[in-house]
Amino acid sequence: MLEVQNLTVAYSDTPVFTDVAVNFNAGKITGIIGPNGAGKSTLIKAMLGLIKTQTGTVTFNGHTLKQFQKQIAYVEQRKDLDLTFPINVFDVVLTGTYGRLGLFRQPSKADRKRCLEALKQVDLAEFADRQIGQLSGGQLQRVFVARAILQKADLIILDEPFVGIDLQSETAIMAILHGWRDAGKTIIVVHHDLNKVSRYFDDLVILNHGIVDYGPVADVYTPTNIERTFSADLSAVLFAQGGAQA
Amino acid sequence: MNSVTTFVTALGRYDFLQSALITAIMVGIMSGMIGSFIILRGMSMMGDAISHAVLPGVAVAYMLGINVMIGASIFGILAAGLIGLVASRSKIKTDTSIGVVFSAFYALGFILISLAESSTNLHHILFGNILAVSDTDMMTTTVVLGLVILFVVFFYKELLITSFDPTFAQTYGFRVQILHYALMLVLTLVTVSALQTVGIILVVAMLITPAATAFLWTDRLAVMLGLAATLGAISSVVGLYFSYTFNWASGPAIVLVAAGLFGISFVVSPKQALLPTLFKGKARLRRATA
Ligand SMILES: Nc1ncnc2c1ncn2[C@@H]1O[C@H](COP(=O)(O)OP(=O)(O)OP(=O)(O)O)[C@@H](O)[C@H]1O
Numbered sequence A: 001m002l003e004v005q006n007l008t009v010a011y012s013d014t015p016v017f018t019d020v021a022v023n024f025n026a027g028k029i030t031g032i033i034g035p036n037g038a039g040k041s042t043l044i045k046a047m048l049g050l051i052k053t054q055t056g057t058v059t060f061n062g063h064t065l066k067q068f069q070k071q072i073a074y075v076e077q078r079k080d081l082d083l084t085f086p087i088n089v090f091d092v093v094l095t096g097t098y099g100r101l102g103l104f105r106q107p108s109k110a111d112r113k114r115c116l117e118a119l120k121q122v123d124l125a126e127f128a129d130r131q132i133g134q135l136s137g138g139q140l141q142r143v144f145v146a147r148a149i150l151q152k153a154d155l156i157i158l159d160e161p162f163v164g165i166d167l168q169s170e171t172a173i174m175a176i177l178h179g180w181r182d183a184g185k186t187i188i189v190v191h192h193d194l195n196k197v198s199r200y201f202d203d204l205v206i207l208n209h210g211i212v213d214y215g216p217v218a219d220v221y222t223p224t225n226i227e228r229t230f231s232a233d234l235s236a237v238l239f240a241q242g243g244a245q246a
Numbered sequence B: 001m002n003s004v005t006t007f008v009t010a011l012g013r014y015d016f017l018q019s020a021l022i023t024a025i026m027v028g029i030m031s032g033m034i035g036s037f038i039i040l041r042g043m044s045m046m047g048d049a050i051s052h053a054v055l056p057g058v059a060v061a062y063m064l065g066i067n068v069m070i071g072a073s074i075f076g077i078l079a080a081g082l083i084g085l086v087a088s089r090s091k092i093k094t095d096t097s098i099g100v101v102f103s104a105f106y107a108l109g110f111i112l113i114s115l116a117e118s119s120t121n122l123h124h125i126l127f128g129n130i131l132a133v134s135d136t137d138m139m140t141t142t143v144v145l146g147l148v149i150l151f152v153v154f155f156y157k158e159l160l161i162t163s164f165d166p167t168f169a170q171t172y173g174f175r176v177q178i179l180h181y182a183l184m185l186v187l188t189l190v191t192v193s194a195l196q197t198v199g200i201i202l203v204v205a206m207l208i209t210p211a212a213t214a215f216l217w218t219d220r221l222a223v224m225l226g227l228a229a230t231l232g233a234i235s236s237v238v239g240l241y242f243s244y245t246f247n248w249a250s251g252p253a254i255v256l257v258a259a260g261l262f263g264i265s266f267v268v269s270p271k272q273a274l275l276p277t278l279f280k281g282k283a284r285l286r287r288a289t290a
């Protein structure tokens, strides 16, 4: 379980959120939803120690971030990568082993084999030798999911992984997430397509400059919460007859 | 071709020319390798800045009679640190911060040099004087080349990932900043070695041009490093030959050869360039219709 206690983050004078407390359960896929600018990506970066926090503690199964850092796989929302970099798809995925290897050790034969398998899982095996810039947006996204597979992480965090990606790839990635869930891993997915909330997630966190509500999807994904966080109109559309069950 | 024979004969006869050639080759190799990382990290400006910012260090080393490498390293790292500090502690962008810091260091260097030494030496520092390379210079260059190779071999993974995807390295707890400053230190050492062959003003050319040329030919980082090193070495040899034969200044001769190789690659290389685009366009059309 990932536990967050009184977490406060401020980029400027006004904090994005104050004293956030929330838990993410192992063996569950937890969705995070909230309007643009609500602080979803900020919460994730703060949990991972990528940005400065004002207050707060984050522990994973009782361990501090420093102790569990190597068990995290994180796929960023928008990557400002240099797509002309001289590296191919295979080698990008292989960097997923770097954290575990540490200094002075090189990926082994077995690592390379797993790398190819990960590429197969995201249906990119034929692109292994392709330079990284010669991929579509959706293919690139799947490369980063393949890298996350190689990290063998216990905590997997994906920030808007389905943006610009076709339904087929989305389903393939969800299947991988289900596999991880069944293996007891902790999975966190920031997502903006509210239609799929009840289908995709076990637990849900609603964020809007602070926690609106969190818990099992059935308890949290309610017309009242959606109305409070987004708008009455949206809530009406989503929860119109049959809408919520979709 | 007669002039080539003359050059080779002279090489056999004159020790100073041998030392010059060996040193120039070593500098070509190390600047090709480090330069590859500099351009991939989008730090060409930083390479230029560090190469100028070592000037006060060179002057202080002369004054105190200590090894030039030590004086230069201190000021190189100091400049890199100040640039980072100004950029991170204010809203000023990195390239602006570079401009402010390096010009100040450069100016300070000029004043210190003029206090310390005669103007001929300043000329050598600015434009290089490969034919005056001493045995100690050659030894120092050898040590730096060894360091560069060890650095790149032992930290290849880390150099790759922090150049390509630093946030990812951060998520698994790698100290990206430490490697950055290590690279700056190595860059400073390479810069000081290159001072002898091409001078301060053209150091950036040795860092950037062979690496940029190599980049045009390959999609693999390891290949790019080897190619950049080779191109750096070739530029040095051919440049020195021109320098000896036509009595050109050695630094500019080496840099022009490197630029010539870049020019050729720009036209014929598969990645970038003018000719292949035509063929590629046709191939794509064929694939589309197939
Ligand atoms: N680097 C930054 N510097 C200053 N302010 C920032 C920075 N990053 C985000 N913010 C601000 O913090 C708030 C939260 O941003 P965040 O990126 O966490 O939102 P989000 O919920 O992920 O939104 P989206 O759905 O658009 O991805 C926003 O108001 C944003 O403008």
Ligand SMILES: [Mg+2]
Pocket: A040, A041, A042, A077, A159
């Ligand atoms: Mg976001």
